[in-house]
Amino acid sequence: MRLHAVDLRKLKINDPFWSKHVNLVEETIIPYQWRAMNDLIPDAEPSHCLDNFAIAAGKKSGGFYGAVFQDTDIAKWLEAVGFSLAAHEDKELEKTADRAIDLIAAAQQEDGYLDTYFIIKAPERKWENLCEGHELYTAGHMMEAAVAYYQGTGKKRFLDVVEKLADLLCETFGPEEGKLHGYPGHQEVEVGLIKLYRATGKRKYLDLAKYFIDARGVGENYFLKEMKRPGYQNITPELLDYRPEYSQSDRPVREQTAAEGHAVRAVYMYTAMAELAYEYQDQELMDACVRIWDNIVKKQMYITGGIGASGILERFTTDYDLPNDCNYSESCASIGLAMFGIRMANITRDASYIDTVERALYNTVLAGIALDGRSFFYVNPLEVWPDNCMERTSKEHVKPVRQKWFGVACCPPNIARTFASLGQYVYSAGEGELYVNLFISNQAEVDLGKAAVEVSIETRFPFEHVIHITVGKVPEDGMKLAVRIPDYARDYKVSFAGEPVNCQVEKGYAVLTLKEDAALTVSFDAPARFVRANPNVRADCGKVAVTKGPLVYCLEEIDNGKNLSELYADTKQEIEESASELFGGITELIFRGKRIEESAWDNGELYGEHPLSLTDVTLKAVPYAYWNNRGMGEMSVWMKELV
């Protein structure tokens, strides 16, 4: 039996590191996005999202405006609201959300169809351009939102809407004659259908998800067939001259060996594949998941947990191709990597998946949002020189400062729903067993099948590495408690009331059997360290990064002066860890290094023989997650190493 996430209504996060981020969802992001979707923010690009629904419902006149997947804005918002209401009651917010759900329900057509782009703009072209139309993608987000809203509030209205939609999908798609044998251009509906199956118990939703995965990439490519049909209309000019590997549909998924194509599409699909491999006990599918996962984390992932190296088409490229200053590494892709990873961990009970989930959450996902919650990175470079982040150049996708909410916004609401559901990553629960994955202070009641236990974590992780765990209401026949030992931990210790205990280690978890209520302390060392990349990563050869625990650090111009490329780290010296009040309290890392002297070049020559001359400097690094919270400037994760 796989492990599962805990009920978010029964988990309260109260963490010195995370709460300031998680609280932004309720305090800032949800209200801001609501205003954005209602076009109430001056100077912002128009959204028209709710107007599209009103027009589709016949309550307003006018045309469709926005991206073909504009509907997903309200879906992701409702999903975040659902998670948020699970944690904290908010009658006003709930009322607003209910009204939005009423509007969505009113826009839904008789047969269950629900996509305002096609309802308003192209009713005759429904399901005709799965490649670009995003109808299934949108449906998937609606399903995820409805399930979250149902679980957060207990209200079924939205769930009814998406069931009707899902029923239509079941009638429309499938292997049977007379049905469309297509699959989504942007995967997402699979995850939605699986969640809907879990919420409703209706097996046909799971079967449809499996159909979409099984059909993908088999035989003649469905999208290329669509494009040959008379009357085909292109929606996205960049997708003319389509290559199926962009959407992982060039081969059957079970034959895929490496992550390829658009990174967000990819990880959303792998997430569904992992779920289905478990549900259908499909070893071949599980093998594909393991193979692709290994390819990502061993060959295509940034040290920050970013994935998708190419700015053009936001895609995976090839093994070890990880340029630092022109990568895409979309925030949403790292969120998808965390989604994939937590499922793999829950199926395999292997903590190494969590090491990567944690890497993505503590670095790329967290960097995606400013400390004030009002601006966002879609693209997450590891090295930035603001001067060359210019429009209409090869670096046009790289922004040196976080951007305000866009007219078309995928990352901000995705970050919001991830923060709002962070509790799902903290624990995994099974029959009489509780796994502690992440070290985030909280109180929770966790259902372990026959009984529910009370558990709490108290810690100042990631800057300190002492984790106090209490477990109450331990069932009489005992329970298993498994606490993750992160890959970076040294001298891992578990103690009860100060008394060290030895415990067995299973796949990266320290495993204990509790017979009664217990208060234990887990501690380990996680000193700051210099980390290198596999030399096959050409971009990082001869360079080092500094990390502490799950946090990757970076140099910023404000701390280290202009031109970070001139700096060398002296890795033979110790890294000093220094407490700082910055960013609400962090550990800064201070170490010795050298800087290339510029004085020989004062005459302005571009090339010359001036010998390299170095001076001593002290370098200061801060968590990558917090870069660009002190104005615009250069930033770099990787530094040259003195040899």
Place this chain on the structure above:
Amino acid sequence: MRLHAVDLRKLKINDPFWSKHVNLVEETIIPYQWRAMNDLIPDAEPSHCLDNFAIAAGKKSGGFYGAVFQDTDIAKWLEAVGFSLAAHEDKELEKTADRAIDLIAAAQQEDGYLDTYFIIKAPERKWENLCEGHELYTAGHMMEAAVAYYQGTGKKRFLDVVEKLADLLCETFGPEEGKLHGYPGHQEVEVGLIKLYRATGKRKYLDLAKYFIDARGVGENYFLKEMKRPGYQNITPELLDYRPEYSQSDRPVREQTAAEGHAVRAVYMYTAMAELAYEYQDQELMDACVRIWDNIVKKQMYITGGIGASGILERFTTDYDLPNDCNYSESCASIGLAMFGIRMANITRDASYIDTVERALYNTVLAGIALDGRSFFYVNPLEVWPDNCMERTSKEHVKPVRQKWFGVACCPPNIARTFASLGQYVYSAGEGELYVNLFISNQAEVDLGKAAVEVSIETRFPFEHVIHITVGKVPEDGMKLAVRIPDYARDYKVSFAGEPVNCQVEKGYAVLTLKEDAALTVSFDAPARFVRANPNVRADCGKVAVTKGPLVYCLEEIDNGKNLSELYADTKQEIEESASELFGGITELIFRGKRIEESAWDNGELYGEHPLSLTDVTLKAVPYAYWNNRGMGEMSVWMKELV
């Protein structure tokens, strides 16, 4: 008085280094391109170039096919043919060219209009989309070709055609009321008009060139106005949402301080600006030329003479932004830089301009063509890892191997015409004065105004640095001989019959007064050396390149193994110069270095703490000009430096 180029009919290049390249023009490129333009090459993209003219002339039926500037293929071909016929008689080739000229003449319209795209496809839209229509660009290439053909053969027929076209331009464009107040979207016609003025003496052509330069970027942008006109039709989708700096039309040219926008457009314009500054004794315009030149060579030029750092829009970006693995550095842009530089040198008699001309010709331009003349680089990276040069990614413009002639081909014929006219760079002549710019073996007769002298150069430059110069028919009242002292020369010596002489140095030229026929020897040292970039070039910080004389060297995988990023050069050791038979005879550079050991990473980890471990290696570098002539592999100009 400015200096001028020599008559190509009176100059024969016979050089151990250059002849093998120059001869390709006649032996390979001209015949190949002729077949390409006639669609006689199996597997090649269709050209349709000559068919377009036949259709425009009413001799064939059918539609226009190809790029909006497809006509320039035949123009550049005829220009190369003109230069080639100047050097070597070839009756067959001349007959073929004459027939092509007949066809062009037949396609020309009554009023002089000549552009098959608009004649065939959009006669109602002539001159309505100067931004993208390339009518003036095409006209400029026709003019350059006709002048070269006239000078190579003495035949006036093509010149008459372009005069009629130029007369139409003079009637159509200008400051007077009733004329169009526009200017070209892609500069080039200015250079053509100036050459036509020189060939015909008709001042109005020069004045029109000046008008185009003077009007550019003044007042409301002409292209943006065009786009607002009813009936405007976009031709090139990438140019929607147009920014005038792309075509250097955002400000008056005299106010421009740095190179900006599309690099080829830019240097073609600067070339014309330099000519006009001289012709009109326009100091303000000359100041702009000097300012922009300095910006290029001190802040925006690769060590190989490549310019235009962005793959997107093939454009200049910002000072010191010179990434090595994703740059554009189009071959045509370096050709344009040489065109600009030789004009600046001829006006100012300053050899430093030639240092840059030489850098461009001996590195980027030469690298643009394979040793067999059958394939070409449009994009000239300084670092290539073939694995990540993938279609549909941020590196899609970077090709790890030279490409065959394209359907739309600008660089190959541009390289051809440059090689065919190389003699124009070797010498510059004035009234009683002869400047030796480049060290290329040749025999020539040079008109010095009152008298013509016979001059010859014999040298094995760039691998040896002894240059024998003989000057015959020295006029009785003597003459000035100026021989360039390159920036890399050490211990420069001039001797007559073994006797050293001291000579004055003026702006980088060693100046001698000859009273009688003379045989002199110029020699200098140009040892291989390690060169560094200004530390503001972030991409090159902590790195070195190896050069010898004008040649920039590179490491290739075939000589140094896989993963060149693992290598460090030990700059404290000597560079050994070793004669090699490679590429028809070169000097290889051998030096000591270190390689990062991979063995610690055998377990396949992507990130870890394994300490950096280095082993001794011997590195071998070959001229960048010749890279990728031995199969596909990694290449790098810049190497890490051991510190």
